[in-house]
Amino acid sequence: MATPARAAGRAPVRFRRLALMDFRSYARAEVALDGRPVALFGPNGAGKTNLLEALSLLGPGRGLRSARLDELPRVGGAGGWAVSARLDVAGEERRLGVGAAASAPDRRICRIDETAAAGPAALAEHVRFLWLTPAQDRLFTDSPGERRRFLDRMALARNPAQARAAADYELAMRQRQRLLDERSRDEAWLAALETRMAEAGVALAAARRETASALAAAEIAAGDEDAGFPAADIALEGELEAALDAAPAAEVEEAFAERLRRNRAADAAAGRALIGPHRSDLLVTHRQKGTPARACSTGEQKALLIGLVLANARALALSARFRAGASAPLVLLLDEIAAHLDKDRRAALFDILDGLDFQVFMTGTDKSLFAAWGARAQGFAVEDGGLTETTLT
Numbered sequence: 175m176a177t178p179a180r181a182a183g184r185a186p187v188r189f190r191r192l193a194l195m196d197f198r199s200y201a202r203a204e205v206a207l208d209g210r211p212v213a214l215f216g217p218n219g220a221g222k223t224n225l226l227e228a229l230s231l232l233g234p235g236r237g238l239r240s241a242r243l244d245e246l247p248r249v250g251g252a253g254g255w256a257v258s259a260r261l262d263v264a265g266e267e268r269r270l271g272v273g274a275a276a277s278a279p280d281r282r283i284c285r286i287d288e289t290a291a292a293g294p295a296a297l298a299e300h301v302r303f304l305w306l307t308p309a310q311d312r313l314f315t316d317s318p319g320e321r322r323r324f325l326d327r328m329a330l331a332r333n334p335a336q337a338r339a340a341a342d343y344e345l346a347m348r349q350r351q352r353l354l355d356e357r358s359r360d361e362a363w364l365a366a367l368e369t370r371m372a373e374a375g376v377a378l379a380a381a382r383r384e385t386a387s388a389l390a391a392a393e394i395a396a397g398d399e400d401a402g403f404p405a406a407d408i409a410l411e412g413e414l415e416a417a418l419d420a421a422p423a424a425e426v427e428e429a430f431a432e433r434l435r436r437n438r439a440a441d442a443a444a445g446r447a448l449i450g451p452h453r454s455d456l457l458v459t460h461r462q463k464g465t466p467a468r469a470c471s472t473g474e475q476k477a478l479l480i481g482l483v484l485a486n487a488r489a490l491a492l493s494a495r496f497r498a499g500a501s502a503p504l505v506l507l508l509d510e511i512a513a514h515l516d517k518d519r520r521a522a523l524f525d526i527l528d529g530l531d532f533q534v535f536m537t538g539t540d541k542s543l544f545a546a547w548g549a550r551a552q553g554f555a556v557e558d559g560g561l562t563e564t565t566l567t
């Protein structure tokens with residue numbers, strides 16, 4: 175079946191070459207990629223996740239482990255690190271690079287086509303990543319914060335401008351709290367910060383609503399249920415998200431700013447803002463069973479998560495913004511997914527991934543996990559800080 179990206183005549187993103195230098199367990203590694211999906215296999219600790227993390231740092235944000243910069247240079251190396259890649263983006267060659275010099279380890283340097291980029295956000299023009307890692311296995315049982323971050327990451331892949339709203343909101347909230355903690359009576363400054371929180375907060379809530387409804391639409395359109403990835407019903411729990419159902423954004427902003435003003439004493443006493451989109455939650459229900467995700471089995475939760483990430487990828491492919499070419503192509507990083515799935519579900523997943531037309535990188539401990547992908551994927555054995563290309567069959 176033709177995917178929307180193919181139907182629109184857009185060449186998807188394809189990594190052609192990836193090079194790591196003094197990055198985590200890699201002293202020096204270089205791989206040539208031919209455009210097929212990539213399967214990385216090797217024993218525990220071989221460096222599979224490190225490689226996915228290296229890729230994820232070529233996009234905006236702190237990468238798939240949310241690591242601090244000082245964790246990235248290879249222990250025993252010179253102190254600096256670098257990840258560079260050559261990729262085809264919509265038919266054009268791009269060179270992206272990130273890293274830090276030993277002399278300035280706290281400063282992440284980003285390069286696009288050999289020119290210094292303003293910052294990591296500029297990378298989003300060229301490539302965006304969605305990932306699923308074992309750290310997300312407890313997403314449905316963890317605190318709402320994890321689910322919010324998961325949703326916000328998906329929203330970010332749709333629209334990188336959302337990063338700005340999230341950062342503005344956090345900053346204004348922190349500054350306001352500092353004033354409240356200091357018992358400041360600077361009315362004008364407090365009101366200005368509350369206005370900024372309201373503007374950024376409503377933008378954030380609106381982006382989440384857009385993502386959630388695109389996800390819901392993609393979940394409905396998906397026929398993945400047969401393949402073992404259960405459809406999910408998605409709902410947002412949050413005051414601003416709900417308020418946007420009933421009123422235009424400007425009104426919601428005004429009402430939120432007013433509530434913040436009235437809540438100053440309570441927020442000062444609590445030491446944090448008691449209301450706002452930083453308290454929202456993503457509620458996921460296993461549609462067929464009608465059970466909240468947190469009450470599903472571990473395996474069912476994993477299948478629901480995979481289904482959600484696939485739905486988001488599909489929603490992105492369908493979005494008008496993506497088709498218009500204004501949005502960067504997506505790369506999916508799936509860390510240790512294969513082991514959770516039985517043979518049939520694995521084979522079904524490979525079929526779905528082939529149809530998505532996003533480049534996919536998948537890891538697993540054993541080559542046999544990828545046998546059903548066969549020649550459709552490019553295989554690499556990861557061991558001793560290096561990668562060796564090998565057939566998967």
Ligand SMILES: Nc1ncnc2c1ncn2[C@@H]1O[C@H](COP(=O)(O)OP(=O)(O)OP(=O)(O)O)[C@@H](O)[C@H]1O
Binds near residue numbers: 198216217218220
């Ligand atoms: N900064 C660093 N310098 C050197 N080695 C590091 C650094 N950071 C992590 N490592 C090493 O990298 C290895 C982990 O690699 P990685 O998480 O990629 O393994 P993996 O192949 O994904 O394993 P698993 O199958 O267990 O998930 C560990 O041995 C860890 O000690």
